[in-house]
Amino acid sequence: MGTRRPRAWLLSAYRADSHAAWADWLLASQPQVDWRRLELPGRHFAWRIRGNPLSWLDALPAEAPDLLLATSMVDLATLKGLHPRLAEVPALYYFHENQFAYPLSDRQNHWLEPCMVQLYGGLAADRLLFNSAFNRSSYLEGVATLLTQMPDAVPAGIVERLTQKSELCPVPIAPVSAAAERDPQLVLWNHRWEHDKAPEVFAEAMIALAGEGVPFRLALLGKRPRQVPPALARLREALPERIVADGRLPLDEYRTQLGRAGIAVSTARHEFQGLAMLEAASAGARPLVPDALCYPEQYPPVCRYPEGDSAALVARLRKWLGGDLPPAVDVSPWHADRLAPLWAEVLGTLAT
Incomplete structure (x- = not known):
């Protein structure tokens, strides 16, 4: 008998174009992992980023995996709290983006909850992966700024904890061939x-x-x-x-x-x-x-x-x-x- 492949859940709460292409590539390129894929459609942003633990409340497999890989649209902390069998499962938290650095349109108001989802998700994860150094630095700087605006009872060292478990892991591209004539x-x-x-x-x-x-x-x-x-x-x-x-x-x-x-x-x-x-x-x-x-x-x-x-x-x-x-x-x-x-x-x- 061969060695059992580690079981991993890929949790993507917002299957938009780039998120979908990354997920498709990852599962195809990493066959050494036994993947279980759970995704939600890339629409209704405010509901997705806050409501995904509820959407998945009865949809998660009964048996816990060996690894969780969740995108930063996933409310990882709440998800782990609702499912005690996931509490000790190692988790990677992947940042395609971060809400601290996302520019708002004239039709949008700044809201705190998306930032808090990503702060709590970062604290709940074992490792934070970012697709660029800018993404990482703007997230960490955004967390630091947010915490200085809180009125009291903010523990010390939050940014340092997040920094110590952060690293870069970009989304890959499929190179495009040049035309015969440019x-x-x-x-x-x-x-x-x-x-x-x-x-x-x-x-x-x-x-x-x-x-x-x-x-x-x-x-x-x-x-x-x-x-x-x-x-x-x-x-x-x-x-x-x-x-x-x-x-x-x-x-x-x-x-x-x-x-x-x-x-x-x-x-x-x-x-x-x-x-x-x-x-x-x-x-x-x-x-x-x-x-x-x-x-x-x-x-x-x-x-x-x-x-x-x-x-x-x-x-x-x-x-x-x-x-x-x-x-x-x-x-x-x-x-x-x-x-x-x-x-x-x-x-x-x-x-x-």
Whole structure:
């Protein structure tokens, strides 16, 4: 008889696109673990992050696993409290994001509970895994700031406890092949068209460059809401003849556009790892990103412009579109084949 594989539960309370891709890859790449997967749909954020222990109240298997791997959308502390058989099970807590550093839209109010879920989850876990150093530092700094705002009875050393059991373990990307012929004047946008990605800044820059007569073409990709975002509507109205792709494309077509693009732009106000930019850079597109968030970990200074400086963005694009492109960036440290052994090591440490 062979050695029994360690049993692990993957608990993902918000199966959105990047969370789903990570979970799918992890289970496929780590067959040495006997996985049981429990996920909730990626919608109704406020209910998901607070209500997942209730949603799973009667759904968890009767037999406890050898290991829990929960995303930071999971209220791990409450889950362990409701199920005493899980109290002593080793737990990894994986941060795709953290609520301390997430920018709120004009329609949102700051609320305390999502931050407290992730604070308690961090304390309840044996190890905290982060997809970037920025994610880790902003979480720890956010916890420290929150605790200073509490009126009394705050124990000492909370941040130190969390820091001691924190480490980096990025989400991998599947590298994209370059096209046989690249278009150095094809500018790619492959992010969500939502407030935290600041698409209005991108639209303003491209319209300004068009007004100067700078030649370029646009591939406007990425997930968009049902109602057309104002930034996308502006680009469609102002630059229809320059748009060569517009929509959330099938995967093969999406990868083709990445392989053709000369430049990929981010104007994000929030980015914990930036998978879309890493994918574009893997295909050879030159990344142009804010000098903030996770980006300094990934791209050299020539690829970064001062955060929030739209004039600097326009100036860099003008230069690059004029033929002065920097070298391609090596993002192979984030390739799946490089990260699979790291994940195997992390899982093996506790799943014994």
